[in-house]
Amino acid sequence: MSLDRSVLAFAGIMVLLSVALTAWVSPLFVWLTVFVGLNMLQSVFTGFCPAAIVFKKLGVKPGCAF
Structure with missing residues (x-):
């Protein structure tokens, strides 16, 4: 997974977690x-x-994930 997608996934998880909490x-x-x-x-x-x-x-590489 690319850096951009990792950041977006993390932000989405944090929003969903905070709504549940x-x-x-x-x-x-x-x-x-x-x-x-x-x-x-x-x-x-x-x-x-x-x-x-x-x-x-943590070693996540920027760029295309393909």
Whole structure:
């Protein structure tokens, strides 16, 4: 899996997890959803994505996944 797809998959998992935690544990977990959304939005404008940095250090290669 490419770096871009890994970051998108991680963001999707975090959003789904935070929605589930909000529904079943505490409404305060909605702030995790807000944090993930704001992080995605700022990365669009700044190009800085902490998840991409972590995935690169874990060995995920950028580029085409084919």
